[in-house]
Amino acid sequence: xTVQTMNKPKxxxxxxxEFMAKVKARNGWETEFLQxxxxxxxxxxxxxxxHPEYAKAKILDRVVEPERVIQFRVPWMDDFGxxxxxxxxxxxxxxxxxxxxxxxxFHPSVNLGILKFLGFEQIFKNALTxxxxxxxxxxSDFDPKGKSDTEVMRFCQSFMTELCRHIGPNTDxxxxxxxxxxxxxxxxxxxxxxxxxxxxGVLTGKAINWGGSLIRPEATGYGTVYFAxxxxxxxxxxxxxxxxxxxxxxxxxxxxxxxxxxxxxxxxTLSDSGGFIHxxxxxxxxxxxxxxxxxxxxxxxxxxxxxxxxxxTYTPVDPGLDHNPLWNVKADAAxxxxxxxxxxxxxxxxLVNNGVQVISEGANMPTLPEGVDIFLDAGxxxxxxxxxxxxxxxxxxxxxxxxxLRLGWSREEVDNKLKGIMKAIHRQSxxxxxxxxxxxxxxxxxxxAGFKKIADTxxxxxxx
Numbered sequence: 001x002t003v004q005t006m007n008k009p010k011x012x013x014x015x016x017x018e019f020m021a022k023v024k025a026r027n028g029w030e031t032e033f034l035q036x037x038x039x040x041x042x043x044x045x046x047x048x049x050x051h052p053e054y055a056k057a058k059i060l061d062r063v064v065e066p067e068r069v070i071q072f073r074v075p076w077m078d079d080f081g082x083x084x085x086x087x088x089x090x091x092x093x094x095x096x097x098x099x100x101x102x103x104x105x106f107h108p109s110v111n112l113g114i115l116k117f118l119g120f121e122q123i124f125k126n127a128l129t130x131x132x133x134x135x136x137x138x139x140s141d142f143d144p145k146g147k148s149d150t151e152v153m154r155f156c157q158s159f160m161t162e163l164c165r166h167i168g169p170n171t172d173x174x175x176x177x178x179x180x181x182x183x184x185x186x187x188x189x190x191x192x193x194x195x196x197x198x199x200x201g202v203l204t205g206k207a208i209n210w211g212g213s214l215i216r217p218e219a220t221g222y223g224t225v226y227f228a229x230x231x232x233x234x235x236x237x238x239x240x241x242x243x244x245x246x247x248x249x250x251x252x253x254x255x256x257x258x259x260x261x262x263x264x265x266x267x268x269t270l271s272d273s274g275g276f277i278h279x280x281x282x283x284x285x286x287x288x289x290x291x292x293x294x295x296x297x298x299x300x301x302x303x304x305x306x307x308x309x310x311x312x313t314y315t316p317v318d319p320g321l322d323h324n325p326l327w328n329v330k331a332d333a334a335x336x337x338x339x340x341x342x343x344x345x346x347x348x349x350x351l352v353n354n355g356v357q358v359i360s361e362g363a364n365m366p367t368l369p370e371g372v373d374i375f376l377d378a379g380x381x382x383x384x385x386x387x388x389x390x391x392x393x394x395x396x397x398x399x400x401x402x403x404x405l406r407l408g409w410s411r412e413e414v415d416n417k418l419k420g421i422m423k424a425i426h427r428q429s430x431x432x433x434x435x436x437x438x439x440x441x442x443x444x445x446x447x448x449a450g451f452k453k454i455a456d457t458x459x460x461x462x463x464x
Contacts, residue, residue, distance in 0.1 A: 012045030019045075023064055030113030032340060036120050036365060037064055039372075043447035046436045051455070057463070059455045066119065068092040071112070072162045074140055076155040079148055088159050090138035092172055093119040096457040099170055100136030101126055101393060101400075103177030106184065110141045117340070118177075121364055122393070124450030125386040128425045131397035136172055138163070144179050145299075156187035164192045169200040169403070175396045176205040178339070181251070182217075201403025204396035208408070213399035215414040216392075220362060221255030222415070223391015223422050224335060224383075225263065228360035230426035231381035234440070237357075240264035243282075243331040245356075247271045247324075248338035249295050249302045252362040252389070256335055257288050269326050271338060272302045275316035276326040279309060323347050330354045337362030345370035352378045361385035376441060387429050387446040394421045 016038075023037050041060065048055055070090040077083055089112060092100045102122040105115070115137045123135030140159060144152050167174060176185055185205045192202055199211075206212035215222070225239070232238055242265045246253045249270040257267045266282035270291065283291070290308060294300040306314045315325055327334065327347040334356050336343050340363065343351075348371030351359065358381040361367065365385055367375070375382040395418055402408055409417075425446075432452075433445030 012042075012049060015045050015048065016042050019060065022061075027113075027116070030116055032117035032365070033113050033120060035341075035369065036117045039369065039443065040120070040124065040447050040451065043444045044451045046444070047448055047452060047455075053459065054455050057459060059458055062458065063094065063123070063451070063454060064120070066091050066093045066116065067095060069112070069116075070138075070163075070166050074142065074155065074159045074162070076151070076158045078151050078154075086140050086142040086155070088138070088140045088162060089115050090163060090166055090172070090174075091115045091119040091136055092166075093135045093137070094123045094454065095134035096454050096461065097127060098132035098134050099168075100172035101133035101175070101396065102135060102137040103139075103175045104180045104184075104188075105137070105139035105177040106142045106144050106179030107139070108141055108143045110139045114340075115139060118364055121386050123454060124447060125390045126393055126397075127450040127453040128387060128428060128446060129390050129394040129397060129421055130424050131394065131401075131421075133173075133393065133397050133400075136174075137177075138174055139177065139180070142179075144184065149183070152184060153187045156184050157191040160188040160191040161195065163188075164195050167192075167202055169202050169400070173201065173396075173400060174203055175393070178250075181205075182207060201400050204399045206399070211399070211403050213395055213402055213414055214409070214411040215418060216395045216399055217251060218255040218258070219395035219418055220252045220389050220392030221257070221337070222259045223394065223418060224252070224256050224337070224360050224362040224388050225259040226391065226419055226422040227383045227388040227426060228333060228335070228358050228381070229263070230423060231360070231383055231442070232358055234381075234430070238263070239333060239358075242266070242333050242357075243268055244333040244335060245269045245326065245329055245331045246335045246337055246362075247276070247326055247342060247366075248336075248363065249291060250337075252392075253335075253337040254288065254292055254295070256337060256362055257283055257291075258285075261285055261288070265333065268331065269329055270302055270305070271317075271326055274301060274303060275314055276324075277302055277305045277312050277314050278326075278329055279305070279312035281311055323350065327351050328354065332357050334359045335362050336366035338366065339363055340365045341368050343367040343371045345374060347371060348374040351375075352380065357381065359383065360388040362389050364389065372443060376443065379440075381440075382442060384443050384446060386450070387425050387442055390425055391418055391422055394418060 119137035126133040323346040428449040429445035
């Protein structure tokens with residue numbers, strides 16, 4: 001059967017509707033989590049048909065419920081002596097194959113529903129990496145933007161004072177995410193070490209001098225490009241000479257651009273919450289270094305790009321617009337790297353109409369379900385986030401291994417391991433899609449491959 005007809009298998013539609021009705025009754029307000037669950041349930045319904053033992057053991061019912069949800073208050077004081085109180089969270093979703101693993105997000109939009117969506121996705125993403133990591137996610141509604149270093153430090157120390165009792169190198173190993181970079185990881189690690197009096201690999205994304213891994217900052221962006229290359233290789237193609245669109249201008253978009261340049265592709269767009277730049281000449285190495293300084297050091301806005309490089313244009317994006325004009329720029333490849341649900345149905349149709357051949361997601365669930373359907377119906381190479389952007393957590397897993405061994409691998413060693421992991425993720429996803437009658441549908445393939453690994457492990461470990 002074709003990818004198109006296997007998008008939502010009719011034979012399993014009643015199972016999906018009945019199961020999701022139960023999930024919605026329990027989690028009605030958690031929009032993003034329900035969206036993530038729907039996608040997985042639609043895919044693995046095919047597996048449930050073939051494995052009645054999973055249904056009898058209620059594996060899927062157990063997978064959609066977190067093993068543990070932790071919520072706590074985070075009081076901190078700003079530079080003017082005013083007290084603030086934020087919420088802190090950690091969702092420890094599934095530990096069947098290893099310690100909980102997933103990032104911490106500091107952003108005003110953070111709530112339990114978003115973290116459950118991210119933690120749920122992390123279960124399958126981590127399973128695909130071939131490394132022994134469970135799924136989790138956490139964070140706070142704290143906004144580090146506009147805060148001084150000392151304010152961020154006070155917040156991170158208060159946050160870790162509570163979180164430290166719930167995590168550990170063999171229990172739960174958080175990393176960074178939106179709003180949590182090297183600065184925040186450093187402050188939290190220092191506080192953990194101070195309270196617990198132990199130097200362990202409890203966080204990943206650390207600086208090289210104290211247990212970090214080479215390639216970790218680059219890993220998500222590099223991996224997203226490697227996955228795109230693997231998808232194209234199925235048809236004997238590659239990214240060389242292709243014009244590429246990227247959203248975002250943070251860590252993922254920066255290193256994705258770097259890898260595209262290395263492979264002979266041309267990235268022509270970057271964005272932030274205000275709008276996007278379009279540089280028809282392409283963002284070369286010199287321009288990318290300027291962007292990195294702008295975003296990582298000066299913490300500026302992407303609209304400053306056109307002042308430095310006048311051949312480029314900047315387009316502010318109205319949040320009320322029914323599409324993002326960034327995705328209407330003509331190109332061969334697209335890499336959504338900003339945030340969840342940034343590509344809607346109209347954006348997806350614009351990408352298809354403009355001849356995009358491959359889409360590889362650097363962000364988590366950046367495409368709405370209607371957009372995913374359009375990509376699949378068009379038969380283009382579509383790499384969903386839980387497969388395409390797994391390079392970040394993969395190298396986090398390699399950082400955990402290096403910490404356990406008390407050694408550090410070279411840049412070349414880590415990059416080669418990352419390439420191998422992304423190849424393995426592609427192979428698992430492609431093979432599973434073929435086995436279940438929808439060859440080339442990476443949505444179905446990635447979800448099934450990740451789920452089967454988790455399901456078999458849970459069966460082995462009994463009713464826990």
